[in-house]
Amino acid sequence: MVHPLARAAIALLLLLGLSACQRSVFGLPPTAAAEQCDARLIGAWHSLAEPDSNDFLRLAVDPHCRLRGEARQGDRRQVLEPTQLGAARWQDHDYLWLDAAWVNRNFGIETGPLDDGRGVYVYRYRIESERVILDPPATRALAAAVISGEVKGDVLKQADDWTVRVRGNRANNRKALDLAMAASQDPLILHRPTEESSSHD
Numbered sequence: 001m002v003h004p005l006a007r008a009a010i011a012l013l014l015l016l017g018l019s020a021c022q023r024s025v026f027g028l029p030p031t032a033a034a035e036q037c038d039a040r041l042i043g044a045w046h047s048l049a050e051p052d053s054n055d056f057l058r059l060a061v062d063p064h065c066r067l068r069g070e071a072r073q074g075d076r077r078q079v080l081e082p083t084q085l086g087a088a089r090w091q092d093h094d095y096l097w098l099d100a101a102w103v104n105r106n107f108g109i110e111t112g113p114l115d116d117g118r119g120v121y122v123y124r125y126r127i128e129s130e131r132v133i134l135d136p137p138a139t140r141a142l143a144a145a146v147i148s149g150e151v152k153g154d155v156l157k158q159a160d161d162w163t164v165r166v167r168g169n170r171a172n173n174r175k176a177l178d179l180a181m182a183a184s185q186d187p188l189i190l191h192r193p194t195e196e197s198s199s200h201d
Contacts (some may be wrong), residue, residue, distance in 0.1 A: 021161035022139035023109070024180060025119040028173045029097045034086040037065035038094065040127045041087060045190040059190065061085060067098075080106045086120065090174075093181075096134075097122045114156050114165040123188075124181050130192040137180030139164055151176040 045059045059069040065087060069080040083106075086097040097120040104111055124135040142164045146153040152168035153176065166176040 023162070024121070024137040024139045024142050024164045024166070025100050025114070026097075026122050026166045026173050026177065027119050027168065028170050029086055029088070029120050029122060030090040030095050030170075030174055030177055031088040032170070033088075034065065034084075035088045037061070037063060037085075038087050041065070041085070041096070041132065044193050045132060046193040047190050058193075078106075094125050095122055095177075096125055112156060112158075112163060114154050114163050119165070122177060124184070132190045134188040134190070135181060135184040136186075136188060137177065138183035138185065139180070141183035142166070142176060142180040145176065145179045151179065 041061045042063055043061065045061070047057050055071075055073050057069065057071045059067060061067055065085045066082055067080075067085040068082050071078050071080070081102065083099060083102045088095055100115070100119040100121055101117050103109065103121055104115065122137065126133050126135075139162050142151075142153075143155045143157075143162055145151045146155050146164060146166075151166065152172045153164060153166040156163040156165075166173050
């Protein structure tokens with residue numbers, strides 16, 4: 001489903017919540033506009049694939065919430081295109097989101113009939129000490145809600161691959177987000193770089 005370096009990047013971090021090829025694409029983010037960039041997100045964030053591995057994913061957020069990064073698997077290195085990171089607080093939780101087309105393009109995600117070049121990937125986040133903890137939406141729980149008619153959207157299942165596309169107005173997208181986050185598991189963790197992690201070049 002993804003090219004080799006993209007597989008490495010996703011395995012390194014599971015940043016996109018796309019493990020087992022499960023994708024939840026929201027037509028709209030939880031708020032109409034991103035707020036001023038959360039100062040706690042600004043700076044560098046790293047993740048290593050394994051303790052003894054030289055593979056990595058490195059990200060950096062500037063004061064304008066522009067995201068830059070690079071990934072490496074073995075001797076293969078990929079520089080990610082800069083993109084705008086959306087971030088806002090809604091109902092006592094912090095959320096961030098990324099343009100779905102940017103994610104698909106930079107991580108080699110094969111698109112399908114539910115992808116129209118629009119939409120966002122959304123994550124709930126919290127920051128503890130020198131870590132940012134990302135909660136990805138639970139795609140299968142969201143798929144069940146769409147199939148039952150609880151929220152508006154589309155579901156595509158191909159073998160073990162699940163794609164959910166949430167449609168409709170912002171209220172429907174927020175309802176879908178609440179349902180998906182209530183069942184979220186396996187948070188994704190990024191760390192502030194240490195001298196050791198910065199030396200993996």
